[in-house]
Amino acid sequence: MPTIKDVAREAKVSIATVSYVMNNKDANITAETRQQVLRAVERTGYTPNITARNLKANRTRLIGYAWHETPGGQVNSLLDRFTYCLAQAAESAGYHILTFTDRPHDPASVYNELIRTRRVDAFVLASTIVNDPRTRFLIDQKFPFVSFGRVAPDWDFNWVDTDGRLGVYDAVRYLIGLGHRRIAMIAWPEESLTGTFRLQGYLDGLADAGIAFRPDYLLRTEHNEQSGREAMAKLWQLEPSARPTAIVAISDLIAIGVMNEARARDIHLGSDLSVIGFDNTPLTQYLCPSLTTIEQPIVEITQMLTQIVEDVLRGPLETRQVLVPPRLIVRGSSGTPAHSA
Amino acid sequence: MPTIKDVAREAKVSIATVSYVMNNKDANITAETRQQVLRAVERTGYTPNITARNLKANRTRLIGYAWHETPGGQVNSLLDRFTYCLAQAAESAGYHILTFTDRPHDPASVYNELIRTRRVDAFVLASTIVNDPRTRFLIDQKFPFVSFGRVAPDWDFNWVDTDGRLGVYDAVRYLIGLGHRRIAMIAWPEESLTGTFRLQGYLDGLADAGIAFRPDYLLRTEHNEQSGREAMAKLWQLEPSARPTAIVAISDLIAIGVMNEARARDIHLGSDLSVIGFDNTPLTQYLCPSLTTIEQPIVEITQMLTQIVEDVLRGPLETRQVLVPPRLIVRGSSGTPAHSA
DNA sequence: CTGTTAGCGCTTTCAC
DNA sequence: GTGAAAGCGCTAACAG
Numbered sequence: 055m056p057t058i059k060d061v062a063r064e065a066k067v068s069i070a071t072v073s074y075v076m077n078n079k080d081a082n083i084t085a086e087t088r089q090q091v092l093r094a095v096e097r098t099g100y101t102p103n104i105t106a107r108n109l110k111a112n113r114t115r116l117i118g119y120a121w122h123e124t125p126g127g128q129v130n131s132l133l134d135r136f137t138y139c140l141a142q143a144a145e146s147a148g149y150h151i152l153t154f155t156d157r158p159h160d161p162a163s164v165y166n167e168l169i170r171t172r173r174v175d176a177f178v179l180a181s182t183i184v185n186d187p188r189t190r191f192l193i194d195q196k197f198p199f200v201s202f203g204r205v206a207p208d209w210d211f212n213w214v215d216t217d218g219r220l221g222v223y224d225a226v227r228y229l230i231g232l233g234h235r236r237i238a239m240i241a242w243p244e245e246s247l248t249g250t251f252r253l254q255g256y257l258d259g260l261a262d263a264g265i266a267f268r269p270d271y272l273l274r275t276e277h278n279e280q281s282g283r284e285a286m287a288k289l290w291q292l293e294p295s296a297r298p299t300a301i302v303a304i305s306d307l308i309a310i311g312v313m314n315e316a317r318a319r320d321i322h323l324g325s326d327l328s329v330i331g332f333d334n335t336p337l338t339q340y341l342c343p344s345l346t347t348i349e350q351p352i353v354e355i356t357q358m359l360t361q362i363v364e365d366v367l368r369g370p371l372e373t374r375q376v377l378v379p380p381r382l383i384v385r386g387s388s389g390t391p392a393h394s395a
Numbered sequence: 396m397p398t399i400k401d402v403a404r405e406a407k408v409s410i411a412t413v414s415y416v417m418n419n420k421d422a423n424i425t426a427e428t429r430q431q432v433l434r435a436v437e438r439t440g441y442t443p444n445i446t447a448r449n450l451k452a453n454r455t456r457l458i459g460y461a462w463h464e465t466p467g468g469q470v471n472s473l474l475d476r477f478t479y480c481l482a483q484a485a486e487s488a489g490y491h492i493l494t495f496t497d498r499p500h501d502p503a504s505v506y507n508e509l510i511r512t513r514r515v516d517a518f519v520l521a522s523t524i525v526n527d528p529r530t531r532f533l534i535d536q537k538f539p540f541v542s543f544g545r546v547a548p549d550w551d552f553n554w555v556d557t558d559g560r561l562g563v564y565d566a567v568r569y570l571i572g573l574g575h576r577r578i579a580m581i582a583w584p585e586e587s588l589t590g591t592f593r594l595q596g597y598l599d600g601l602a603d604a605g606i607a608f609r610p611d612y613l614l615r616t617e618h619n620e621q622s623g624r625e626a627m628a629k630l631w632q633l634e635p636s637a638r639p640t641a642i643v644a645i646s647d648l649i650a651i652g653v654m655n656e657a658r659a660r661d662i663h664l665g666s667d668l669s670v671i672g673f674d675n676t677p678l679t680q681y682l683c684p685s686l687t688t689i690e691q692p693i694v695e696i697t698q699m700l701t702q703i704v705e706d707v708l709r710g711p712l713e714t715r716q717v718l719v720p721p722r723l724i725v726r727g728s729s730g731t732p733a734h735s736a
Numbered sequence: 737c738t739g740t741t742a743g744c745g746c747t748t749t750c751a752c
Numbered sequence: 753g754t755g756a757a758a759g760c761g762c763t764a765a766c767a768g
Contacts (some may be wrong), residue, residue: 104514141495
C-alpha cells in the first residue's frame with residue numbers, strides 16, 4: 055500500500071505538499087504542482103491511511119452503538135432497521151458505526167472501555183430505560199452522545215424520541231372517528247417511561263372526545279405475546295355489553311397476543327373487535343388480518359441523531375431534545391364497530 | 396486523558412518500561428518496577444490509545460460488515476440476530492464490527508474504499524449472491540474475508556454456510572415420517588444458489604424414501620408473501636385427489652403466503668395441509684397456527700466466521716469451507732395428514 | 737533490567 | 753509557493 059512518501063517521491067515534491075493537495079488546503083499550491091501530485095496519486099493509487107489521520111487529529115470518526123439482546127434470544131426487530139438507517143446517516147456525515155454488545159450486569163463498563171481506549175468519538179444510545187445507568191455515566195463523563203429515547207424527565211442531555219403520546223393519541227382519535235366508544239388499552243408496567251407516554255396518548259385521546267376513562271379498560275402487562283392473550287381474556291370477563299369494541303395494544307407483540315386470543319374465541323377481528331399495535335414490526339402486515347399499527351419514523355430519527363452527533367462533535371451546543379411524530383398505518387385489524395352507535 | 400508519558404513520569408520510569416508492563420512483554424522487569432508502573436497506571440487511570448497502537452501495528456482490529464436493505468425497506472430479519480452474534484463473537488476475539496451500508500449499484504466500491512483507507516482488517520460478507528461481485532473483488536484483492544454463504548461452486552475462498560440441503564432434507568423426512576406422500580416444494584428462481592441447495596434437500600428426501608418426484612409439485616417464485624399465496628393457489632388448481640398434503644416453502648415469508656391463502660380457502664392447517672418454512676423468523680412462533688420451520692444455527696455460524704477471520708489474520712491458511720447443520724423446529728403448522736395411508 | 741531512539745503515516749507550523 | 757521538521761501515542765530494536 056502506497057504511503058504519502060511514495061506519492062511525494064513520485065511527484066518529486068515534499069510530503070507536506072502532498073498533504074496540502076489531499077486536503078485541499080489553501081496553502082497556495084500552483085496549479086501545476088497540484089496536477090503533478092494528483093497524477094502521482096493516480097499512478098500510485100494512494101489513499102490516506104485513516105488511522106494515521108485519526109491519531110493526528112485525535113478522533114476516530116467512529117460512533118459506538120450497542121446491540122441489546124432481548125429476552126428469548128431475539129433482537130428487537132425495530133432496531134435492525136434502526137441500525138441500518140443509522141449506519142447510512144452516519145456514512146453520509148463521514149462516520150462509521152462501531153457496533154458492540156451490551157453487558158447487562160454492568161451496562162456502563164463497555165462504554166467506559168471504549169471511551170478510555172479512545173475507540174469512538176461518540177455514542178448513540180438506544181433501548182434506554184428509566185434512569186438508564188449508561189446515560190448517567192455518559193453525562194457524568196461529559197462524553198458526547200445522543201440517545202434514541204428519553205430516560206428521566208429532568209436529566210439534561212440530547213435525545214430524539216418517537217412521540218409515543220401522539221402516536222397513541224392519533225390511534226384513539228381514529229378509532230373514535232370510526233364510531234368506537236368502548237376502547238381499552240393494554241399498557242406496560244408503570245416503570246416504563248415509554249409506556250407512560252404512550253398511555254398518556256390514550257388518556258388524552260379519550261378526554262378530548264369527552265369519553266370517560268374506565269379503570270377496567272386499562273390493563274398493564276409485560277412485553278410478550280402470552281401477556282397479550284391473558285389481557286384479552288381478562289377484558290372478555292366483563293359482561294358482553296361492557297366489553298370493549300377496540301383495543302389499543304402498546305406494542306405489536308401484545309397486539310398479536312390479543313389477536314390470537316380473539317381468534318381462539320371466534321371473535322371477528324376488524325369488526326367485532328378492532329386491534330391496534332405499535333411499531334410496525336416486520337411480518338405484521340402479513341398477519342390475518344393484517345395489523346393496524348403505529349410506525350416509528352426511523353429514518354427521520356436516525357437522521358436527527360446523526361445531525362446532533364455531528365453538531366456535538368463540532369462543539370458544545372445547547373441541549374437538543376426532539377420528538378418525532380409517528381405514523382398510523384391502517385390495515386385490516388381495525389374497522390367500524392359491528393354495532394356502531 | 397493520560398498518555399504513556401504521564402504514566403512514565405508518574406512512575407519515574409521510561410515510556411518503554413510502561414509499554415513493556417502494559418503488554419506483559421517478557422523484557423525482564425523487576426516485580427518492584429512493575430508494581431510501580433501498575434500503581435501509576437492506577438493513579439492516572441491510563442489506558443493505551445488504541446489508534447496509536449493500531450498505527451504502529453498497521454491494523455485496526457475492526458471487521459467490516461455490510462447491511463443490506465431488502466426490498467420493502469425492511470432488513471433481513473435473520474441478519475439482525477446474525478449481527479448481534481457476530482459482534483459478540485468478534486468482541487471475545489478482541490475485534491469490533493464496523494457496520495456500513497452497501498451500494499447496490501456498485502457493490503465493490505465501498506469495500507474498496509474501506510480497504511484503501513485501511514479502515515478494517517477484514518470483512519465478513521453476508522447476503523451473498525451467485526458470482527457475487529464483492530466476493531470476486533475481495534478474492535482478487537487478496538484481502539482477508541470470510542463469507543456467510545456460498546457464491547460459486549469453484550471459487551476458492553473461506554465460507555461458512557447453513558446446510559440448506561440437510562435442513563430441507565430433514566423436513567421432508569419428517570413429513571414422510573408423519574405419513575405424507577404428496578409433498579410439494581415452493582422454491583426460488585434457479586439463479587439462487589442457496590435455493591438450489593435447499594431444493595436438493597427436497598429431491599434427496601423424496602428419493603431416499605422412494606417417492607417419485609412430480610414436476611407439478613415443484614414451483615419457483617420470488618421471495619415475498621404474495622408469491623407464496625399465488626403458488627399455493629396454483630397447487631390447488633390440481634384436482635383434489637392430486638393436491639399435496641404438505642408444502643415445504645423455501646422461506647418463512649413464502650410459507651406465510653401459503654398459510655394465508657390456505658386460510659382464505661378454509662383449509663385447516665396442520666391437518667388438511669402441513670406447511671414448513673425456513674429461517675425461524677421472529678414472530679413466526681406466534682402465527683396461527685405457529686409455523687414449523689428450519690432454524691439457521693446463527694450462533695455457531697458467527698463463531699465459526701470469527702474463528703476463521705482470526706486464523707486468516709494470523710497468517711494464510713488453507714481454505715476453510717464449513718457447512719453447519721440447521722435445526723427443524725416443529726410447531727403447529729405441520730402434523731399427520733388428514734387421510735393418512 | 738531499563739532507557740534511548742527510530743518510526744508507524746499523517747498534519748501543520750514555521751522558515752525560506 | 754514549497755519544504756523541513758515536530759509531534760500525535762505507541763512499540764520494539766538496540767544499547768548500556
